[in-house]
Amino acid sequence: xxxxxxxxxxxxxxxxxxxxxxxxxxxxxxxxxxxxxxxxxxxxxxxxxxxxxxxxxxxxxxxxxxxxxxxxxxxxxxxxxxxxxxxxxxxxxxxxxxxxxxxxxxxxxxxxxxxxxxxxxxxxxxxxxxxxxxxxxxxxxxxxxxxxxxxxxxxxxxxxxxxxxxxxxxxxxxxxxxxxxxxxxxxxxxxxxxxxxxxxxxxxxxxxxx
Amino acid sequence: xxxxxxxxxxxxxxxxxxxxxxxxxxxxxxxxxxxxxxxxxxxxxxxxxxxxxxxxxxxxxxxxxxxxxxxxxxxxxxxxxxxxxxxxxxxxxxxxxxxxxxxxxxxxxxxxxxxxxxxxxxxxxxxxxxxxxxxxxxxxxxxxxxxxxxxxxxxxxxxxxxxxxxxxxxxxxxxxxxxxxxxxxxxxxxxxxxxxxxxxxxxxxxxxxxxxxxxxxxxxxxxxxxxxxxxxxxxxxxxxxxxxxxxxxxxxxxxxxxxxxxxxxxxxxxxxxxxxxxxxxxxxxxxxxxxxxxxxxxxxxxxxxxxxxxxxxxxxxxxxxxxxxxxxxxxxxxxxxxxxxxxxxxxxxxxxxxxxxxxxxxxxxxxxxxxxxxxxxxxxxxxxxxxxxxxxxxxxxxxxxxxxxxxxxxxxxxxxxxxxxxxxxxx
Numbered sequence: 001x002x003x004x005x006x007x008x009x010x011x012x013x014x015x016x017x018x019x020x021x022x023x024x025x026x027x028x029x030x031x032x033x034x035x036x037x038x039x040x041x042x043x044x045x046x047x048x049x050x051x052x053x054x055x056x057x058x059x060x061x062x063x064x065x066x067x068x069x070x071x072x073x074x075x076x077x078x079x080x081x082x083x084x085x086x087x088x089x090x091x092x093x094x095x096x097x098x099x100x101x102x103x104x105x106x107x108x109x110x111x112x113x114x115x116x117x118x119x120x121x122x123x124x125x126x127x128x129x130x131x132x133x134x135x136x137x138x139x140x141x142x143x144x145x146x147x148x149x150x151x152x153x154x155x156x157x158x159x160x161x162x163x164x165x166x167x168x169x170x171x172x173x174x175x176x177x178x179x180x181x182x183x184x185x186x187x188x189x190x191x192x193x194x195x196x197x198x199x200x201x202x203x204x205x206x207x208x209x210x
Numbered sequence: 211x212x213x214x215x216x217x218x219x220x221x222x223x224x225x226x227x228x229x230x231x232x233x234x235x236x237x238x239x240x241x242x243x244x245x246x247x248x249x250x251x252x253x254x255x256x257x258x259x260x261x262x263x264x265x266x267x268x269x270x271x272x273x274x275x276x277x278x279x280x281x282x283x284x285x286x287x288x289x290x291x292x293x294x295x296x297x298x299x300x301x302x303x304x305x306x307x308x309x310x311x312x313x314x315x316x317x318x319x320x321x322x323x324x325x326x327x328x329x330x331x332x333x334x335x336x337x338x339x340x341x342x343x344x345x346x347x348x349x350x351x352x353x354x355x356x357x358x359x360x361x362x363x364x365x366x367x368x369x370x371x372x373x374x375x376x377x378x379x380x381x382x383x384x385x386x387x388x389x390x391x392x393x394x395x396x397x398x399x400x401x402x403x404x405x406x407x408x409x410x411x412x413x414x415x416x417x418x419x420x421x422x423x424x425x426x427x428x429x430x431x432x433x434x435x436x437x438x439x440x441x442x443x444x445x446x447x448x449x450x451x452x453x454x455x456x457x458x459x460x461x462x463x464x465x466x467x468x469x470x471x472x473x474x475x476x477x478x479x480x481x482x483x484x485x486x487x488x489x490x491x492x493x494x495x496x497x498x499x500x501x502x503x504x505x506x507x508x509x510x511x512x513x514x515x516x517x518x519x520x521x522x523x524x525x526x527x528x529x530x531x532x533x534x535x536x537x538x539x540x541x542x543x544x545x546x547x548x549x550x551x552x553x554x555x556x557x558x559x560x561x562x563x564x565x566x567x568x569x570x571x572x573x574x575x576x577x578x579x580x581x582x583x584x585x586x587x588x589x590x591x592x593x594x595x596x597x598x599x600x601x602x603x604x605x606x607x608x609x610x611x612x613x614x615x616x617x618x619x620x621x622x623x624x625x626x627x628x629x630x631x632x633x634x635x636x637x
Contacts, residue, residue: 035462035504040533040547040555041416056553087416087533089467 004108015064024100028092032058038084038094050077054094070110075102076117129193132183137176216245218304218632221625222397224295227255228611229603230403231277232618238286245395247293252355255405261436264484265515278356302598303632305397313388315362320383322358329378330371334363339433343440348375353438398632399598399625406569406604409464409471416534423449424543425563428481435488445492447562449541454562455493458545460532461503465568473587475608478566479507483519490524499525502532569608598628
């Protein structure tokens with residue numbers, strides 16, 4: 001049984017409870033009074049890119065629309081501007097809830113695979129934990145080639161002038177593509193991260209079981 | 211003025227709005243002596259500044275008139291106007307209040323003939339109209355002011371205008387030498403009925419009150435609709451005097467908001483529903499009201515009032531708290547937000563936006579004896595620790611006129627019980 005079917009079974013017909021218990025800050029969702037100030041204050045133009053504004057997501061959670069919420073790309077579009085948190089009359093930490101739901105959907109393997117924010121987050125994390133330093137050249141290359149080789153070349157050509165400018169200003173080193181700079185104790189960093197993963201895994205497993 | 215004989219059997223009522231007047235009269239009509247203290251030059255408080263009451267849509271003149279008649283016929287109420295309680299000392303059954311009385315510069319010879327008003331030239335802001343207009347510095351506070359007596363604004367004292375007012379008065383009523391006095395009054399019990407103040411709308415930054423002229427508050431809208439108001443009862447917008455026919459009402463402007471007032475102010479939904487009647491009354495052909503709301507709280511028996519407004523085709527309801535107001539090139543306020551029914555963004559211009567501002571207790575920050583227990587919003591709680599200081603009306607909760615009167619009657623009863631005990635102990 002996958003993690004997803006296990007929790008779906010556990011919280012059958014009570015998605016709000018699932019969100020409350022499993023998602024960071026998820027216990028705040030029930031406090032929403034559907035006034036709409038969060039969405040009205042959101043700088044993201046959700047009409048085209050953002051399917052469901054925050055208060056709609058909260059309503060969908062209450063209505064038990066599990067599949068629609070977890071597979072939605074909406075919470076991935078949050079830019080963390082914090083307008084909603086500042087203005088929410090009930091002081092819901094909306095930005096954090098958005099990130100909490102996104103992370104939960106990702107953990108269950110339900111998040112849209114090629115959603116750009118999600119893709120970039122994964123790419124960034126792998127990139128910087130590998131050597132303990134961010135390799136900006138590899139990071140941007142990875143993003144360019146997200147949608148295939150041909151699109152990657154097109155993206156690269158489009159950004160050519162910017163890249164050349166950066167090279168001239170010595171802000172970009174072409175040699176980074178081959179090895180790249182590292183932190184002093186690469187093994188130490190990785191051991192530390194391994195331990196952190198272990199702790200996180202055991203905590204989340206306990207939450208799922210509990 | 212200073213020779214009031216007050217004893218431990220006297221009830222001190224602080225605030226002369228509808229609650230204070232009610233408490234004072236209920237107590238006086240059972241035979242108790244009452245000292246009624248009012249900060250303004252006339253009684254009536256915020257109720258007298260309304261155009262109409264809900265739900266019957268009658269004019270407050272009517273309800274106040276009944277109370278003023280009761281007051282005029284009752285020698286047991288001693289009224290102090292332009293007076294503020296600056297401190298209370300003592301305990302249940304034995305309080306001493308310090309009262310500061312500001313000079314009116316007009317004595318009881320005044321017949322309200324208005325000669326002084328015609329004689330002076332200086333204009334000052336008119337607080338009765340929430341400073342939307344100005345009046346002469348010698349003025350009658352409002353058309354049905356009680357006491358029906360003129361007031362000189364302190365700003366004209368020492369100017370030629372003051373002398374002009376004095377010369378114009380045929381009755382020797384203008385007394386330019388009046389001084390501020392501080393008196394002490396004894397009382398067995400205190401009814402604290404200082405009412406409410408509209409929440410400072412400028413604090414709700416995204417709504418632009420104070421920055422956009424055509425964003426006003428609900429209390430200011432009452433004055434625009436009133437025949438005695440700054441526009442003579444025509445709903446004109448402040449920026450250009452144009453007739454405002456397409457009006458937006460924004461509910462919960464400050465209320466139910468942890469960043470502003472955490473309580474529901476209870477009256478604002480009914481007030482806005484009532485104000486849609488004003489729009490239809492003034493512009494029966496093409497008046498249009500839009501109510502932006504979270505949920506309409508037309509409590510208990512007011513539900514039918516709400517249903518009637520819903521049936522009115524000139525009123526539309528949008529379930530959304532407006533997120534932001536901007537101004538377009540014609541000076542129209544534009545409401546931005548997301549409609550919770552369908553989750554669609556809207557950007558809607560109106561002629562005028564009325565913010566249904568919440569009720570803030572006016573006890574906040576005022577020096578009443580240190581042990582007063584208030585709730586998290588600053589309203590006075592009914593608590594034994596308060597001794598014989600009883601909150602009444604909007605000093606104790608966000609209430610409409612009807613409920614404020616009930617609350618004041620209850621407070622009067624508590625005060626009567628205290629002074630009865632004092633009387634027995636002394637007998």
